[in-house]
Amino acid sequence: MLSERRLEVLRAIVQDYVGTEEPVGSKALTERHRLGVSPATVRNDMAVLEDEGYIAQPHTSAGRIPTDKGYRLFVDKMAGVKPLSSAERRAIQNFLDGAVDLDDVVARTVRLLAQLTRQVAVVQYPSLTRSSVRHVELLALAPARIMLVLITDTGRVEQRLIDCQAPVGETVLADLRARLNSRVVGRRFADVPPLVQDLPESFDPDDRPAVAGVLATLLETLVEQTEERIMLGGAANLTRFNHDFPLTIRPVLEALEEQMVLLKLLGEATDSAMTVRIGHENFHEGLNSTSVVAVGYGSGDEAVAKLGVVGPTRMDYPGTMGAVRAVARYVGQILAES
């Protein structure tokens, strides 16, 4: 176990390095922080911290920089979540209140997060599997052509075209619509399949193929869209840091363009607790020097999706975590209202 002062030294190193982006030495540390000890003592502490793997030096006779493990300790033991200023809170509210629909909410959230944290923002659309059905609509676009529209309680709308072999009567359609809605409205998407399985049997044999087709498309939509949608923004912020490492920006950009990678970054866990993944903890080459701060958001207690930011491991964790959490809460409120 590290002594109190050594933890304090680590904290100081992290803070200074985040601020200056340059390796920090023992002398500078004692000058900028009231540690109450001399540089030599700090050097000894640093040697220990390095032995333990919390800090490292890029090369001999240079200052120290925190390792992933060092950041991890900092985040777990020392970093609180810095609350936003009231001005920032008001800005968030004003910015999000103007949204007209779900796309707009997500788009605004991304821009907001990117601006607040000056990093790359990632927002997952409310998940279908974790949402509930608000309404199912069936529209006859042509005699044998139906459009299926799914509306979730989070405001998300999915639509699919269905081609039927034979024309479907309007009354049948209305019947199906009514029965479908009475069974699934208010239910979790994940719970829908067993609820509609026996529906075709209650219809006239002539109509069963069409009914089955509609149901098949419905179920297919639920499954397919497990592959979630994601929006990201603020890529320009990547150039803010890394000014001297244009080499490092490339793999990050590439990783960010892969939906699958992004989803993994946000994490699959359903709980809405805030997660911080630091450097190699992301298990993705190219993101080895980036950290991810993510949190679930939702209209109620449970998270329907996640949002977060991706930035350099040398980020302002308390501030970032504060911004991410605050934005997630406001987005949750907005969704609950709509």
Added chain:
Amino acid sequence: MLSERRLEVLRAIVQDYVGTEEPVGSKALTERHRLGVSPATVRNDMAVLEDEGYIAQPHTSAGRIPTDKGYRLFVDKMAGVKPLSSAERRAIQNFLDGAVDLDDVVARTVRLLAQLTRQVAVVQYPSLTRSSVRHVELLALAPARIMLVLITDTGRVEQRLIDCQAPVGETVLADLRARLNSRVVGRRFADVPPLVQDLPESFDPDDRPAVAGVLATLLETLVEQTEERIMLGGAANLTRFNHDFPLTIRPVLEALEEQMVLLKLLGEATDSAMTVRIGHENFHEGLNSTSVVAVGYGSGDEAVAKLGVVGPTRMDYPGTMGAVRAVARYVGQILAES
């Protein structure tokens, strides 16, 4: 007017510079192209081309690079549109055919364009104002709460919530839905407003506020969504070139995040002709060393939106133009089918 050979020299310079990304000198030119003259002669031609403003040298005693004006001449007079290989055509078709809905079509198109051209791809969603109404749906989510769903002939779906002061009966809603659809289905969005203006008058006075509310929201949607949506991808390709100018990538990324800038880049013109904007022709600082190749696409003859790519002025214009045009055609086909 430039002589035939000087044009040939310019073409050679453009081609070599695009290939090597380095200023090209007179000697290298004569070696790589069968111009039939000596380096000295080429030097004289180069001097003339430089006087005319088609090429420039980064500094004395360096090779020449094309100017914006030089690229412009190249594109206008010398560059054809390189057709894609049949393998590429098949790849496009396979890739786009798997799309399930409009979002998916756009997302796949962006990725496809980015991969084909190895540049940043930009795709505008089918414009509402230039689309037609396929269907208007009104859903009673709660007694005094209506959801308006607009479906366009390009598959785009817009939805809005409407809060009414008083409950609206299902029969009234059905009535309004029917009349609304009979008036506007098949019409251009832009033509809708005058067609629905007198609708409230034909309803019972008690219901008029609700009807008016619905219409207001409908019209508002049409206007608001003139602000088009856009999707872009392939930002990682920015790092492919510019390897030595990490400085130049920043303003480009920033510009690409501004919806308004992107829309201007694609161009407001309604015609579907291909446009090429080179360097300063974009009238946007930060995009002074990028070119935009854009073209309209649509299900029929007329364009409902635009798509294109943004890349360095030193791009392979014939190849890029070929890819952009081909993708636009296939997307048009897909939209027509759905």
Added chain:
DNA sequence: CCTGGCACTCCGCCGTTTCGAGTGCCAGCT
């Protein structure tokens, strides 16, 4: 266990030199 002192290391900076691709110009040839 902390501290001041000291020798050592090594990166980053800067001025100098060298190298070579490329140019402009000119005289001569066709």
Added chain:
DNA sequence: AGCTGGCACTCGAAACGGCGGAGTGCCAGG
């Protein structure tokens, strides 16, 4: 008149070398 070979010149890129200084590890003394 237009093309060509030759030649002197320019100027950036890369290689070299010599500091300077921040930072370290270690040690002896409080």
